[in-house]
Amino acid sequence: MGGIIKFNCYKCGHVWEIFHGYPLFSNSMSLFCNKCGKSITIEKDPDSYKCECGGTFEVSPEHYYCPECGSADNDGGKCVGLWD
Ligand SMILES: [Zn+2]
Numbered sequence: 001m002g003g004i005i006k007f008n009c010y011k012c013g014h015v016w017e018i019f020h021g022y023p024l025f026s027n028s029m030s031l032f033c034n035k036c037g038k039s040i041t042i043e044k045d046p047d048s049y050k051c052e053c054g055g056t057f058e059v060s061p062e063h064y065y066c067p068e069c070g071s072a073d074n075d076g077g078k079c080v081g082l083w084d
């Protein structure tokens, strides 16, 4: 089961949804470095995960960043539903 996450861009006002393989803050999920694109799978809270390149591991950056303006300045996503 996964989650439907809704993002609101603070910069341009664009709203989009993603279908995540796991609920956004589940115990295990894939993260991607925001600089070099390297991925890791983590078991715990991702807040302080840093990549060796100096970037930060984040949830699916291709969705986490606004697809319209590319800004990362959004509300961080809200879970609006679940899917099987
Ligand atoms: Zn935007």
Ligand SMILES: [Zn+2]
Pocket (backbone or CB within 6 Å): 033, 034, 035, 036, 037, 038, 051, 052, 053, 054, 055, 056
């Ligand atoms: Zn990196």
